[in-house]
Every structure is written in structure tokens, then in C-alpha cells.
Amino acid sequence: MSQRTRNRTTAAAARKRPPASASPSSSTAPAADTSATPSPCRARGPGGEDPSASSAVSPSASPSPRHGVAARPASPLPGGEDASLSPETLARTLRAVADELERDRALARRVASAIAADTPAAAPAADALFTEAPSARPDLEPASSTQPKPTKQRAARTFTPSLVTGVSPDLGPGIPDPFALAKRLGPDGLRGALAELRRGTLRAIIREHGIAPAAQVAHITDDIRLREMILAAVLK
């Protein structure tokens, strides 16, 4: 890890650290504010939990009586020993890395992929990095299995941007009536009209015209399948 990344991760960790007594080896550096009490401004998860709580470290949990302040750069120990290799520094660094992995999802994936690629036997452990409580980070995809996952091919894009012209005015206001459209435009005209409609309108057609229950189509994300359901109902 580069010094720049180390400084950034330790700075991020410093914001989450509780107060710690100053290390005698770093008495000249100012103590960073590492209040254990979460700021009222700190974001909380949907359940109200403090996302930093899991990474907070109690000074009493440290195995060493020397509690260095996380933000202070490493400095030589009195005996000339390189402080960057001291157990405390290593522990702080690893905690900072863990915090960063928790925060930066993309980094976590890269690290997990690297671990899985280099050590196949450790692949389940790598997947475990993504096993987390649903309420902790709801915007992240939860792990659905602890089994090693095969490399997924990126799904083909189902949408490419284009100028938006919207639903044709010929379909009239409100939710289009596919039965009326079929009578007016014929089967091919109906197919053409449906091809221009987005998922929301297709689901609304199915719901409003009793083609299928709303709960059934709520889980269908394939627009082609939705169109086929409508066509099957209208053209049968």
C-alpha cells in the first residue's frame, strides 16, 4: 500500500476512532479528534444504526498500553526500530484497510477477486467479504451464497440512451388499451405500438386490463416477456 493510500485510509479511520491516549513516542504531534460518540451529522443506515459502530475500536481492546493516535504518521521508536512494522501500526493499518473495503465496494470486489484468483482454496472466504446484514448497507448486493461463484459474464445492456420522444399520442391518454389498439391497428400495429412502450406502461396495461395480477408482473423485468403476455391475451 502506498504512503498516500495509507495516509488516506488512516485519516478515514481517524474520523471513526474513539479518543486514545497519546503515544509517548509521538508526543510532538497534535492529537487527532477521534471522538467515540458518533456525530449527530453522521449518516445512519435505514435502521438508524451507525455504520461506523462496527469499526469503532475501544482503547481498552488494544493489546498494547501504547495507544497511538491513528492519524499520526509513524515515527521511529526509541530503540530505533522501524515504527511502520510495529504491531500497533500494523493493526491500525489493517483496520483502516478494512474500513476502506467496507466503504469502497469496488475496491472490495477487486480485492476479493484477487484473493479468489490467487488462492482458490480461500475463495469461500473471499465471498464471505460480501456477506453482510441487509440493514447495514442496503444499497449493496448481499451475498446469496457462500459457494465460489463462477465468473459472471457482464449481462448485455438492455437499454441504450436515445432521444426521448415518449409514447405516441396516437395511443391516447392514460394507460393504453391493447384490445382497442388491436382493433384499430391490427396485430402488427399492436406489436409495433407495444415495442415503443417501457416497462412501467407495459405493467400498467397488464394490471389495468386484467391480463395478469399485479403481484405476478411485479417480478418480471423482461420487457419482451411483458409484451408477449399482452399479445397472447389480446390475440388469442
Added chain:
Amino acid sequence: MTAICIANNKGGVGKTTTAVNLAAGLARLNQRVLVVDVDGQANATYALTGRVHPVPSLYDVLVGERKLEQVVWQTNEENVWIAPGDGRLQNADVELAARPGREWRLARALTGQDYDYIIIDTPPALGVLTQNALAASHRVLIPISLTEFSLIGVDKLEATIEDLRDQLDLDDLAIAGVVATFFENTTTANETWGILEKKFEGHLLETRIPKNLDLEKAHRENESILSFAPSSSGGQAYMQLAREVKRLVPAHPQPYDRRRRA
């Protein structure tokens, strides 16, 4: 019926996204909701129906002589209807400027409508259309993205609400809440949140809408985030917002009458 105006004179803060998804959330709480799209960009209309600048629209009600029920549609969301907007509304400020009682045209059009909630999406400006929306509302919900610029326009919006309250005798027009949008757990966002907490003491809503790409994708698919990705962070946040708003601003059982004090 209770009317809530989604307003902020700053653009891009999530007014339309909030209007659309709050309406969908309230509908899922068994409320019948009318969305009124007063914005000439008519993005709420597109997000809920897939229509771009449909005619006739709310313009024909505010500037023309149509009745509101002649332009209201069922949207793609169950229990959500819309009085759609279209691009002609962008000129409505000028066209309405000389008309007497120009601030009350929307309120008059809504009189007698029988929904549980009216959610009014407004343009990023404090012109005649936004004044119509404020005059027609019982409460104002202010989305704010936690950036430096967003703090600048808030004072102006508050002043406008105060002025309208005085000019139009709307002493019950009040801020229902301020909701943070595009929220990310950064130092700047948290510090800005702290500033807003002090400024809007008691009005800052607990719900914070996260930055979530699914919100944009849902617009593209012409449905709410609650239909598109209900378990996403945006979906969960907007469902939470709907519950919070319903609790803070209960629906009045009587049909719409702006003369009624909320």
C-alpha cells in the same frame, strides 16, 4: 384532501423524483393520490406515463378554460393519477401575468377534487406557476441536495413562502419538511446536514434520500422506484418518506377546498 407542494427554486435537487416516488409511496399506503405537474419540463408526466408534452394538459386548465377532470389521467402507478404538464407551461408565467387572481387559478381548478393527497411538482423558479402551486397547497416539502449551492436558494424560497402567506392570507401554508436528497456519507454532506438541522430546526425530515442510480433508471422505465426496484436504497428511502409524510401531514377527509384551513 391535503395538498403538498414540492418546491425548491434550485434545479436538479430531486423535486420531480420526490413528487413521483412520494406519490407512489402514499398510494402503497392505500391513499389515492393526484400528481399535478405544474413544471413546463413535464418530467413528472413522463416519469409516470411515458408521455412527453401531452395535449391537452394542465396548461389548458390554467391558461385555457378546460376543467381539471378533462385532463386527469390514470398513471402507470396504481392509485396515482396525474394532471399532466406540457411545454406550453413554460410561457404560462407571461400569459397569466396580467390576469386577475392569477395566483389562484390552480386552487380554483382543484376545488371539489376528491383524492386523499395532491402532490404538486413545481418548476425550479419562483414565478406565477410556483406561486399557484404554493397558494393551492396546505404544506410545502422542500427537497435539498446537500451541496453548497443548495444552501444559497433556501432563504429566497422561505422568503417567498412568507410573502405569499401575507399577500394571499395563507396563514396555514407551512413547511411540512425539508428532505435531503442525493445523500452520500461524505464530510461535506454531513456538515451541510448539520447546517440545515440548525436552520430548519424541527423541519428536517428523518428520511434522507440516498444517491441511487436506480432512481434515474426508474424514470427511464416510466414507473416509480417502488415498482422498479423497491428493495433498492432509493426505494426503501422513498417508502420511508411516504410513511413519514403521512404521519406528519395526514390526509384531510373532505374534498379539496383551499379556503379550508389545514
